[in-house]
Amino acid sequence: MKRISFLLITSLTITLLMYSCSSTITDIQLPSTERIVVSGLLVSGAPVRNIQISRTLPPLDTFTVDRVFVGDAKASITVDGQIFALNLQAPTPSDTLSDGKPAPRRSFYEAPGLVVQSGKTYALRIEWQGKVATAETIVPAAPAIEQPRFTFSRTSEFTTNANVFLTGDTTKLLSKNGMIAVVPATTAVVTLNVRSRVTEMYRVSFFSVRDSQSRDSLGGETSLGVQNAQSGASASSGTVTLRQSLSLVRRFPPANFILPARIYPPTASISLVVQAADSAYYDYVVSNARANSGNNPIGSEGINPRWNVKGDGIGIFIGTAETRLTVRP
Numbered sequence: 001m002k003r004i005s006f007l008l009i010t011s012l013t014i015t016l017l018m019y020s021c022s023s024t025i026t027d028i029q030l031p032s033t034e035r036i037v038v039s040g041l042l043v044s045g046a047p048v049r050n051i052q053i054s055r056t057l058p059p060l061d062t063f064t065v066d067r068v069f070v071g072d073a074k075a076s077i078t079v080d081g082q083i084f085a086l087n088l089q090a091p092t093p094s095d096t097l098s099d100g101k102p103a104p105r106r107s108f109y110e111a112p113g114l115v116v117q118s119g120k121t122y123a124l125r126i127e128w129q130g131k132v133a134t135a136e137t138i139v140p141a142a143p144a145i146e147q148p149r150f151t152f153s154r155t156s157e158f159t160t161n162a163n164v165f166l167t168g169d170t171t172k173l174l175s176k177n178g179m180i181a182v183v184p185a186t187t188a189v190v191t192l193n194v195r196s197r198v199t200e201m202y203r204v205s206f207f208s209v210r211d212s213q214s215r216d217s218l219g220g221e222t223s224l225g226v227q228n229a230q231s232g233a234s235a236s237s238g239t240v241t242l243r244q245s246l247s248l249v250r251r252f253p254p255a256n257f258i259l260p261a262r263i264y265p266p267t268a269s270i271s272l273v274v275q276a277a278d279s280a281y282y283d284y285v286v287s288n289a290r291a292n293s294g295n296n297p298i299g300s301e302g303i304n305p306r307w308n309v310k311g312d313g314i315g316i317f318i319g320t321a322e323t324r325l326t327v328r329p
Contacts, residue, residue: 047114193240
Protein backbone atom coordinates (compact mmCIF):
# COMPACT_ATOMS: atom_id res chain seq x y z
CA MET A 1 0.00 0.00 0.00
CA LYS A 2 2.82 2.35 0.89
CA ARG A 3 4.47 1.52 -2.44
CA ILE A 4 1.26 2.38 -4.32
CA SER A 5 0.94 5.69 -2.46
CA PHE A 6 4.58 6.54 -3.23
CA LEU A 7 4.12 5.81 -6.94
CA LEU A 8 0.92 7.87 -7.01
CA ILE A 9 2.57 10.86 -5.38
CA THR A 10 5.60 10.57 -7.69
CA SER A 11 3.34 10.39 -10.76
CA LEU A 12 1.38 13.47 -9.69
CA THR A 13 4.62 15.38 -9.01
CA ILE A 14 6.04 14.58 -12.47
CA THR A 15 2.75 15.54 -14.10
CA LEU A 16 2.74 18.90 -12.34
CA LEU A 17 6.36 19.53 -13.31
CA MET A 18 5.69 18.68 -16.96
CA TYR A 19 2.66 20.96 -17.01
CA SER A 20 4.57 23.84 -15.45
CA CYS A 21 7.40 23.46 -17.98
CA SER A 22 5.06 23.50 -20.97
CA SER A 23 2.66 26.23 -19.82
CA THR A 24 2.77 29.62 -21.55
CA ILE A 25 3.41 32.74 -19.50
CA THR A 26 1.61 35.79 -20.84
CA ASP A 27 1.38 39.52 -20.10
CA ILE A 28 5.13 39.92 -19.50
CA GLN A 29 6.21 43.54 -19.61
CA LEU A 30 9.87 44.44 -20.16
CA PRO A 31 11.00 47.97 -19.32
CA SER A 32 11.63 50.15 -22.36
CA THR A 33 11.55 53.79 -23.34
CA GLU A 34 9.65 54.83 -26.43
CA ARG A 35 11.88 56.60 -28.95
CA ILE A 36 11.44 58.45 -32.21
CA VAL A 37 13.04 56.47 -35.05
CA VAL A 38 14.57 58.32 -38.02
CA SER A 39 15.81 56.95 -41.34
CA GLY A 40 16.73 59.57 -43.91
CA LEU A 41 19.21 60.09 -46.74
CA LEU A 42 19.77 63.48 -48.36
CA VAL A 43 21.05 63.02 -51.92
CA SER A 44 22.84 65.96 -53.51
CA GLY A 45 20.79 67.42 -56.37
CA ALA A 46 17.58 65.65 -55.31
CA PRO A 47 14.56 66.99 -53.41
CA VAL A 48 14.22 66.26 -49.70
CA ARG A 49 11.83 63.28 -49.60
CA ASN A 50 11.36 59.89 -47.94
CA ILE A 51 12.56 60.95 -44.50
CA GLN A 52 10.94 58.21 -42.45
CA ILE A 53 9.80 59.16 -38.97
CA SER A 54 8.39 56.32 -36.88
CA ARG A 55 8.54 55.04 -33.31
CA THR A 56 9.86 52.10 -31.32
CA LEU A 57 7.66 49.35 -29.91
CA PRO A 58 8.04 47.47 -26.62
CA PRO A 59 10.51 44.55 -26.98
CA LEU A 60 7.90 41.76 -27.06
CA ASP A 61 5.38 43.54 -29.31
CA THR A 62 4.81 42.34 -32.88
CA PHE A 63 6.12 44.78 -35.49
CA THR A 64 3.82 46.09 -38.19
CA VAL A 65 4.17 49.16 -40.36
CA ASP A 66 0.85 50.47 -39.08
CA ARG A 67 1.90 50.22 -35.43
CA VAL A 68 5.07 52.30 -35.85
CA PHE A 69 3.39 54.88 -38.12
CA VAL A 70 3.81 58.48 -36.97
CA GLY A 71 1.65 60.87 -38.93
CA ASP A 72 1.58 63.91 -36.66
CA ALA A 73 5.25 64.72 -36.07
CA LYS A 74 6.28 68.38 -36.07
CA ALA A 75 9.51 68.25 -38.06
CA SER A 76 11.78 70.70 -39.85
CA ILE A 77 15.16 71.02 -41.55
CA THR A 78 17.34 74.09 -41.12
CA VAL A 79 19.93 75.04 -43.77
CA ASP A 80 21.70 78.39 -44.24
CA GLY A 81 19.64 79.78 -41.36
CA GLN A 82 16.34 79.05 -43.13
CA ILE A 83 13.78 76.63 -41.65
CA PHE A 84 11.85 74.28 -43.95
CA ALA A 85 8.87 72.40 -42.53
CA LEU A 86 8.56 68.66 -43.23
CA ASN A 87 5.14 67.41 -44.31
CA LEU A 88 3.77 63.87 -44.34
CA GLN A 89 3.96 62.56 -47.91
CA ALA A 90 0.78 61.51 -49.67
CA PRO A 91 0.57 57.90 -50.93
CA THR A 92 1.61 57.39 -54.56
CA PRO A 93 0.32 54.91 -57.18
CA SER A 94 3.59 52.99 -56.83
CA ASP A 95 2.79 52.17 -53.19
CA THR A 96 1.20 48.84 -54.08
CA LEU A 97 2.01 45.19 -53.46
CA SER A 98 2.65 42.61 -56.18
CA ASP A 99 -0.98 41.46 -55.92
CA GLY A 100 -2.23 44.98 -56.64
CA LYS A 101 -3.37 45.70 -53.10
CA PRO A 102 -2.25 48.93 -51.38
CA ALA A 103 0.97 48.56 -49.43
CA PRO A 104 1.01 49.53 -45.75
CA ARG A 105 1.55 53.27 -45.64
CA ARG A 106 4.89 54.31 -44.20
CA SER A 107 5.34 57.61 -42.42
CA PHE A 108 7.59 59.36 -44.95
CA TYR A 109 8.09 63.13 -44.77
CA GLU A 110 9.23 65.69 -47.36
CA ALA A 111 10.21 69.34 -47.57
CA PRO A 112 8.50 70.75 -50.68
CA GLY A 113 10.78 73.05 -52.69
CA LEU A 114 13.98 72.13 -50.86
CA VAL A 115 16.72 70.61 -53.08
CA VAL A 116 19.82 69.15 -51.43
CA GLN A 117 23.14 70.88 -52.19
CA SER A 118 26.67 69.61 -51.61
CA GLY A 119 28.81 71.37 -49.03
CA LYS A 120 25.90 72.52 -46.89
CA THR A 121 24.93 71.48 -43.38
CA TYR A 122 21.38 70.28 -42.77
CA ALA A 123 19.95 70.17 -39.24
CA LEU A 124 16.88 68.04 -38.51
CA ARG A 125 14.52 68.63 -35.58
CA ILE A 126 11.52 66.45 -34.71
CA GLU A 127 8.93 67.01 -31.97
CA TRP A 128 6.37 64.32 -31.17
CA GLN A 129 4.35 63.61 -28.03
CA GLY A 130 6.69 65.59 -25.79
CA LYS A 131 9.82 64.04 -27.27
CA VAL A 132 12.51 65.86 -29.24
CA ALA A 133 15.01 64.26 -31.63
CA THR A 134 17.74 66.11 -33.52
CA ALA A 135 20.41 65.26 -36.09
CA GLU A 136 22.90 67.10 -38.30
CA THR A 137 24.73 66.11 -41.47
CA ILE A 138 27.03 67.65 -44.07
CA VAL A 139 26.28 66.74 -47.68
CA PRO A 140 29.53 65.79 -49.48
CA ALA A 141 30.51 66.56 -53.05
CA ALA A 142 30.22 63.82 -55.66
CA PRO A 143 33.15 61.39 -55.33
CA ALA A 144 36.05 61.96 -57.71
CA ILE A 145 36.98 58.68 -59.41
CA GLU A 146 40.46 57.78 -60.65
CA GLN A 147 41.80 54.81 -62.64
CA PRO A 148 38.69 52.60 -62.92
CA ARG A 149 39.59 49.08 -64.11
CA PHE A 150 37.31 46.28 -65.28
CA THR A 151 38.68 42.72 -65.50
CA PHE A 152 37.41 39.15 -65.83
CA SER A 153 38.72 36.23 -63.81
CA ARG A 154 37.98 32.50 -63.89
CA THR A 155 37.00 31.17 -60.48
CA SER A 156 35.67 27.91 -59.12
CA GLU A 157 32.94 25.99 -60.90
CA PHE A 158 29.33 25.40 -59.87
CA THR A 159 27.26 22.27 -60.29
CA THR A 160 23.67 22.39 -61.42
CA ASN A 161 20.77 20.03 -62.09
CA ALA A 162 20.03 20.87 -65.70
CA ASN A 163 19.66 19.33 -69.12
CA VAL A 164 20.69 22.48 -70.98
CA PHE A 165 23.60 24.72 -70.11
CA LEU A 166 25.93 27.16 -71.82
CA THR A 167 29.70 27.08 -71.98
CA GLY A 168 31.21 30.05 -73.71
CA ASP A 169 29.48 30.30 -77.11
CA THR A 170 28.29 26.69 -77.13
CA THR A 171 25.00 25.22 -75.96
CA LYS A 172 25.36 21.64 -74.76
CA LEU A 173 22.44 19.25 -74.33
CA LEU A 174 22.60 16.51 -71.74
CA SER A 175 20.95 13.20 -72.46
CA LYS A 176 18.49 13.14 -69.56
CA ASN A 177 16.99 15.42 -66.95
CA GLY A 178 18.53 15.51 -63.52
CA MET A 179 22.11 14.99 -64.62
CA ILE A 180 24.77 17.08 -62.93
CA ALA A 181 26.30 19.72 -65.18
CA VAL A 182 29.51 21.55 -64.34
CA VAL A 183 29.11 25.26 -65.07
CA PRO A 184 32.22 27.42 -65.44
CA ALA A 185 32.10 30.50 -63.22
CA THR A 186 33.49 33.77 -64.51
CA THR A 187 33.74 36.78 -62.21
CA ALA A 188 33.61 40.42 -63.28
CA VAL A 189 35.76 42.68 -61.11
CA VAL A 190 35.86 46.47 -61.03
CA THR A 191 38.55 48.34 -59.10
CA LEU A 192 38.72 52.11 -58.74
CA ASN A 193 40.32 54.81 -56.63
CA VAL A 194 38.37 57.61 -54.97
CA ARG A 195 40.03 60.85 -53.91
CA SER A 196 39.32 60.78 -50.21
CA ARG A 197 38.15 63.68 -48.08
CA VAL A 198 38.12 63.80 -44.30
CA THR A 199 34.73 63.08 -42.64
CA GLU A 200 33.47 61.09 -45.64
CA MET A 201 33.09 57.41 -46.50
CA TYR A 202 32.75 55.76 -49.90
CA ARG A 203 31.08 52.65 -51.29
CA VAL A 204 29.76 51.10 -54.50
CA SER A 205 25.97 51.35 -54.12
CA PHE A 206 24.97 49.92 -57.51
CA PHE A 207 26.78 47.51 -59.83
CA SER A 208 25.57 46.03 -63.12
CA VAL A 209 27.33 44.07 -65.89
CA ARG A 210 25.83 44.09 -69.39
CA ASP A 211 26.78 42.54 -72.73
CA SER A 212 25.85 44.72 -75.71
CA GLN A 213 25.78 41.79 -78.14
CA SER A 214 23.87 39.12 -76.18
CA ARG A 215 21.94 41.75 -74.13
CA ASP A 216 22.40 39.65 -71.01
CA SER A 217 22.83 41.61 -67.79
CA LEU A 218 23.41 40.90 -64.10
CA GLY A 219 23.72 42.91 -60.92
CA GLY A 220 21.86 45.45 -58.85
CA GLU A 221 21.98 47.02 -55.44
CA THR A 222 20.44 44.15 -53.46
CA SER A 223 23.55 41.95 -53.52
CA LEU A 224 26.15 44.54 -52.52
CA GLY A 225 25.69 45.18 -48.82
CA VAL A 226 28.15 47.60 -47.25
CA GLN A 227 31.43 45.71 -47.42
CA ASN A 228 33.08 48.53 -49.37
CA ALA A 229 32.48 51.20 -46.75
CA GLN A 230 35.75 52.92 -45.86
CA SER A 231 36.50 56.08 -43.97
CA GLY A 232 38.20 58.87 -45.90
CA ALA A 233 39.93 59.96 -42.72
CA SER A 234 41.88 56.69 -42.63
CA ALA A 235 43.24 56.93 -46.19
CA SER A 236 46.85 58.01 -45.65
CA SER A 237 47.61 58.06 -49.39
CA GLY A 238 44.79 60.49 -50.18
CA THR A 239 42.78 57.81 -52.01
CA VAL A 240 40.42 55.02 -51.05
CA THR A 241 40.46 51.90 -53.24
CA LEU A 242 37.09 50.22 -53.83
CA ARG A 243 36.77 46.76 -55.33
CA GLN A 244 33.51 45.04 -56.27
CA SER A 245 33.05 41.63 -57.90
CA LEU A 246 30.09 39.76 -59.36
CA SER A 247 29.90 36.08 -60.34
CA LEU A 248 28.40 35.89 -63.84
CA VAL A 249 25.97 33.03 -63.27
CA ARG A 250 22.18 32.92 -63.04
CA ARG A 251 20.38 30.91 -60.39
CA PHE A 252 16.84 29.69 -61.03
CA PRO A 253 14.81 28.66 -57.96
CA PRO A 254 13.42 26.50 -56.58
CA ALA A 255 15.73 23.81 -58.03
CA ASN A 256 19.48 24.17 -58.04
CA PHE A 257 19.50 25.27 -61.67
CA ILE A 258 22.45 27.45 -62.67
CA LEU A 259 23.40 28.87 -66.07
CA PRO A 260 26.31 31.15 -66.92
CA ALA A 261 25.29 34.53 -68.28
CA ARG A 262 26.25 35.27 -71.88
CA ILE A 263 28.68 38.06 -71.04
CA TYR A 264 32.02 38.26 -72.85
CA PRO A 265 34.95 40.69 -72.44
CA PRO A 266 34.91 42.22 -75.97
CA THR A 267 31.28 43.39 -75.71
CA ALA A 268 30.78 43.78 -71.94
CA SER A 269 30.61 46.90 -69.80
CA ILE A 270 30.02 47.68 -66.13
CA SER A 271 27.72 50.45 -64.91
CA LEU A 272 28.12 51.48 -61.31
CA VAL A 273 27.21 54.16 -58.81
CA VAL A 274 29.86 55.28 -56.34
CA GLN A 275 28.47 56.98 -53.27
CA ALA A 276 30.13 59.41 -50.87
CA ALA A 277 28.43 59.85 -47.51
CA ASP A 278 28.86 61.65 -44.23
CA SER A 279 31.23 59.48 -42.17
CA ALA A 280 28.53 59.14 -39.51
CA TYR A 281 27.07 56.51 -41.83
CA TYR A 282 30.33 54.54 -41.66
CA ASP A 283 30.13 54.59 -37.86
CA TYR A 284 26.58 53.25 -38.06
CA VAL A 285 27.48 50.49 -40.54
CA VAL A 286 30.43 49.10 -38.59
CA SER A 287 28.54 49.13 -35.27
CA ASN A 288 25.14 47.93 -36.49
CA ALA A 289 25.86 44.22 -35.94
CA ARG A 290 25.95 44.80 -32.19
CA ALA A 291 22.17 45.24 -32.23
CA ASN A 292 21.85 41.57 -33.25
CA SER A 293 23.67 40.24 -30.21
CA GLY A 294 20.49 38.90 -28.63
CA ASN A 295 20.23 41.72 -26.12
CA ASN A 296 17.54 44.37 -26.00
CA PRO A 297 18.39 46.66 -28.99
CA ILE A 298 16.99 49.69 -27.18
CA GLY A 299 18.54 48.74 -23.87
CA SER A 300 21.76 49.70 -22.16
CA GLU A 301 24.37 51.92 -23.79
CA GLY A 302 27.27 50.06 -25.40
CA ILE A 303 25.44 47.52 -27.58
CA ASN A 304 23.43 49.97 -29.68
CA PRO A 305 24.62 51.11 -33.12
CA ARG A 306 26.37 54.47 -33.26
CA TRP A 307 23.64 56.53 -34.91
CA ASN A 308 23.74 60.30 -35.32
CA VAL A 309 20.17 61.01 -34.21
CA LYS A 310 20.29 62.49 -30.69
CA GLY A 311 17.92 63.30 -27.84
CA ASP A 312 14.76 61.19 -27.69
CA GLY A 313 15.47 59.55 -31.03
CA ILE A 314 17.53 56.84 -32.67
CA GLY A 315 18.48 56.29 -36.30
CA ILE A 316 20.45 57.97 -39.06
CA PHE A 317 20.14 61.20 -41.03
CA ILE A 318 22.90 61.21 -43.65
CA GLY A 319 24.01 63.47 -46.51
CA THR A 320 25.17 61.66 -49.67
CA ALA A 321 26.34 62.38 -53.21
CA GLU A 322 26.79 60.04 -56.16
CA THR A 323 28.95 59.59 -59.25
CA ARG A 324 27.69 57.33 -62.06
CA LEU A 325 30.08 55.83 -64.58
CA THR A 326 30.46 53.07 -67.15
CA VAL A 327 33.70 51.07 -67.41
CA ARG A 328 34.85 48.69 -70.17
CA PRO A 329 37.64 46.08 -70.04
